[in-house]
């Protein structure tokens with residue numbers, strides 16, 4: 300547990316240290332679900348005592364066109380910017396007129412926006428000056444739910460934890476998984492209804508990513524939809540990203556997730572102790588590594604790392620699966636190119652990920668005073684690296700808003716981030732998308748998007764809640 | 775003519791004419807050597823230009839820099855001769871260099 304967030308800020312340092320020690324000790328002995336429930340009760344009691352209102356999801360109102368705003372009024376933290384189709388114009392204005400931009404008044408507190416490709420790359424590389432701690436989302440998660448993930452840790456702690464788990468998605472392991480992924484994709488595609496409208500998002504994108512996650516975690520297959528539910532809760536908090544998940548629901552969900560994973564851990568440990576050969580899933584890998592073999596005793600880290608894989612591998616790939624279909628419908632000439640040369644699939648996969656940018660940003664905190672793009676950033680300032688803007692930077696990509704499956708520098712997109720935190724699951728994501736398109740193309744002669752998809756409410760996740768399509772099988 | 779030899783994981787190799795004053799990553803990309811992605815364009819920020827240098831050439835190529843070390847830490851299949859090709863500048867002294875490609879880029 301992030302002890303800092305649990306303790307009153309007025310405690311004197313000695314008391315604070317003692318209290319932190321006590322909490323850490325409790326973490327190692329109290330079962331995780333109880334701890335989460337405890338934090339939930341604590342938060343509610345505190346809200347009652349201080350008469351704080353619990354955070355409620357923001358309410359949507361139409362946003363003005365960016366031309367009507369003064370530079371100082373531009374606030375790109377708004378979770379409706381993507382949904383209302385305004386993000387491109389807002390970010391273009393920032394890139395051109397204020398590439399390192401300060402917004403002192405947002406619902407998520409003051410923050411800097413970095414919007415040009417080269418500046419974002421420079422920040423992402425520089426982990427000494429721009430720390431990923433304590434969180435990589437814009438707002439702070441609900442108090443008491445500050446689980447610890449290595450995506451939000453700096454070296455050397457980050458490196459040790461990442462190394463412990465990265466083999467689960469390393470290219471070598473993926474080779475063995477390819478046949479399995481392909482057979483699951485075929486199952487799902489073969490059962491699609493022909494010539495009648497259906498929602499692509501739950502039927503294809505969510506189903507395929509849920510199957511994949513269940514495999515990576517060796518999670519009971521028939522319960523795989525729980526993984527999706529937890530992931531949506533974790534990424535959807537109103538405090539953190541302006542999403543729709545309610546705090547009470549999130550606590551209940553996280554407690555449930557904690558109890559499932561704790562059981563899975565102990566079950567695997569018992570099987571290993573009984574001499575069973577460990578599998579190549581995430582938990583087995585953690586149990587086999589010195590840095591993480593006792594992770595279950597550090598509950599918030601344990602939960603954080605599992606949540607990280609679930610969230611990291613869920614929304615992002617899911618929304619890229621929907622985005623490809625949408626983009627090829629918006630750009631029929633690209634569909635024609637693809638049909639003429641399916642060899643373009645790998646490059647198209649990169650272009651889909653660039654065009655969509657499933658995660659709009661990562662957040663950093665300045666560890667010292669520094670200059671960036673002519674602006675003076677103070678120690679402790681919050682800095683948002685807007686990958687979604689960097690991927691549309693006309694200084695890097697010609698005709699950046701267009702979807703071009705043979706774009707020569709599509710691979711140089713920044714959707715996976717750069718530096719030590721560069722996406723660990725990038726090859727798995729690419730593989731899943733490649734297989735999906737290899738199987739879609741020969742199977743269906745048309746994949747038609749019907750009407751506008753419904754976009755997710757979030758300032759982080761750029762995704763689709765629903766997208767109606769109709770398919771015709773190739774004869 | 776000065777050349778650098780790139781050896782694929784399956785053992786096939788190709789000699790590439792050495793152009794001075796560029797990076798080994800750029801040289802490979804300009805000559806369409808497969809197996810080097812170079813996604814960050816040479817900023818030492820993606821780790822997808824991983825190569826393994828023959829032991830007898832390590833001294834001539836020079837040591838890893840600090841940023842590069844950090845990225846290589848996280849690269850699967852890292853070996854004693856591992857380098858990021860974008861961090862190696864091509865000079866005439868590298869005539870005859872042998873560069874092995876890993877099975878996969880991260």
Ligand code: HEM
Nearest residue numbers: 449450611612615616661715716717720721722723724728
């Ligand atoms: C198209 C799909 C995906 C996108 C766009 C994406 C995007 C990202 C981004 C932006 C980061 C942070 C980079 C930074 O801070 O510089 C990241 C990190 C990460 N991603 Fe992904 N991701 C995708 C798929 C996946 C998958 C499939 C998995 C796992 C199964 C995964 C697991 C992770 C993990 C564990 C990290 C943390 C790495 C670290 O901090 O060292 N991601 N991803």
Ligand code: FES
Nearest residue numbers: 812816818821860
């Ligand atoms: S090209 Fe990205 S690290 Fe070398």
